Amino acid sequence: MNSHPPPLQSSYLPIYPPRFRQNDKIQQSQQQQQKIRQTKRRKKRFLPTLKGFRSFLYHSSFYLFILIITVLLVASAWGIGEQAIRNSGQRNWNVFVLVAAYVALFYIILRTMPKPYIPTKQIDLPKSVAKHVATEYSRTAVIAHISQATTGQQEGWGRPGTKWEDKHFRTYILSTIPIMKQTLCPIAPSTASPLSLQPLLDAASSINDNGAIRLFVNSYAKIIARARYGRKEPTQADAEAVEKVVEVVLLTLEVKRRRERDMGK
Known part of the structure; x- marks a missing residue:
């Protein structure tokens, strides 16, 4: 087979895809406009403005006042030190007091200095x-405001700002059992269990008050049982109910004992 040489490429043949000179002109004009904008921005940076003058005045006055205060402090220290050295009788003591005073002054300034300005x-x-x-x-x-706690209460604990603050309701309710036993039945039967509330119920039934104390003690025993064995934490209402029952029982028995004393006299 005869191999034919590849055809010669002429420089006059069209190039695909064709290039349009109009696009080149558009790109050149865009580049020129961008250069013009950059030069304008550079000129604006170096032009004095009212805002720049205010900023310069603000910073320059700040450093000027710092320089004036420093000069005054150094001058006053120099004058006081010169007088202290001239006083030959108490020279060492005066110099010591002067140095201590300036050390305390700089310490107070550093402590009261505000945080870096942002x-x-x-x-x-x-x-x-x-x-x-x-x-x-x-x-x-x-x-930050939304993420803050709004209720401020944990289950089984008192709310902040109330008389039940930092009080555990279960612990408070169970702590009233010795008070009730001491009030209703000071001498408990030896056969009774330490956890049993039956002595309280028996003592309440023996009181001649038409069964009022018995009703209070029954409700008290139910709350105590929930506080002992319930999974759910007692509420503030339970603690307030126990508090009222204890107050009523103590007050009723105190009034009854006073009447018995008066009748005995």
Whole structure:
């Protein structure tokens, strides 16, 4: 087989895809416009503005006052030190007091010095940056406010700001059992179980008050049983009910004993 040489490529043949000179002109014009914008921005940076003048005045006055205060402190220390050295009788003591006073002064200044200043206002930042900082600060404040606890209560514990604050209801309810036993039945039967509330019920039944104390003691025994064996934590209502029962029983028995004493006299 005869091999034919490849055809010669002419420089006059069209190129695919074809290139349009109009696109090149558009790109050149865009590049020129971009260069013009960059030069304008550079010129604006070096032009004096009212905002820049305020910022310069603010910072320069700050450093000027620091320099004045430093000069005054050094001058006053120099004058007082010179007088202390001239007083030959108490020279060492005067110098010691002077040094101690200035050390205490600088210590107080360093302790009371505020935290480093964070620029957040338009006087120190561009308007867009200051607006962005203010927006983010407001968003952070809102998130922090929403994330705070609103109820402030844990199950089985008293609410903050009330008389039940930091009190565990179950512990409080069970702690009233010795008081009730001491009030109703000071001498408990030896056969009774330490956990049994039957002596309280028997003592309440023996009181001649038309069964009022018996009703209070029955409700008290139910709350005690829930506090001992219930999975659910007692509520504030249970603690308040126990408190009222104890107060009523103590007051009723105290009044009854006074009447018996008066009748005995």
